[in-house]
Amino acid sequence: xxxxxxxxxxxxxxxxxxxxxxxxxxxxxxxxxxxxxxxxxxxxxxxxxxxxxxxxxxxxxxxxxxxxxxxxxxxxxxxxxxxxxxxxxxxxxxxxxxxxxxxxxxxxxxxxxxxxxxxxxxxxxxxxxxxxxxxxxxxxxxxxxxxxxxxxxxxxxxxxxxxxxxx
Numbered sequence: 001x002x003x004x005x006x007x008x009x010x011x012x013x014x015x016x017x018x019x020x021x022x023x024x025x026x027x028x029x030x031x032x033x034x035x036x037x038x039x040x041x042x043x044x045x046x047x048x049x050x051x052x053x054x055x056x057x058x059x060x061x062x063x064x065x066x067x068x069x070x071x072x073x074x075x076x077x078x079x080x081x082x083x084x085x086x087x088x089x090x091x092x093x094x095x096x097x098x099x100x101x102x103x104x105x106x107x108x109x110x111x112x113x114x115x116x117x118x119x120x121x122x123x124x125x126x127x128x129x130x131x132x133x134x135x136x137x138x139x140x141x142x143x144x145x146x147x148x149x150x151x152x153x154x155x156x157x158x159x160x161x162x163x164x165x166x167x
Contacts, residue, residue, distance in 0.1 A: 046135060084125075089107045135159075
């Protein structure tokens with residue numbers, strides 16, 4: 001049995017977060033249901049197809065763009081606190097460059113034993129990439145705009161977390 005794109009339990013949670021549709025006093029094109037639009041977005045995320053190739057059988061129509069996602073208030077962070085790296089990045093120039101930017105370098109040193117402990121962190125990163133690679137739209141970046149790609153990335157992370165919480 002195929003897994004549904006948008007399980008009912010997940011939709012029930014998402015529906016509570018969506019704003020009520022604004023009234024259209026001058027008419028216009030009939031509004032598509034929010035659930036149908038989200039299913040179209042999830043289909044594009046999963047399959048990686050272009051928007052214009054959405055199957056008409058899904059009764060979704062053309063989705064123009066994904067709106068910007070709101071983040072936390074305040075000044076956004078542009079730099080990480082620390083950087084993890086393997087022996088390929090063991091150079092004093094790299095370490096000094098990171099420290100000059102107030103970033104803590106966690107880089108493995110060359111010609112030392114492999115017991116630095118960075119492998120446990122690298123495994124987490126590699127596993128996360130593997131989870132995200134199940135979404136074809138993220139595996140090959142088709143989006144020119146970074147905000148749309150970031151929205152797909154966030155949606156992929158939400159679906160991964162949902163699977164762990166659901167089951």
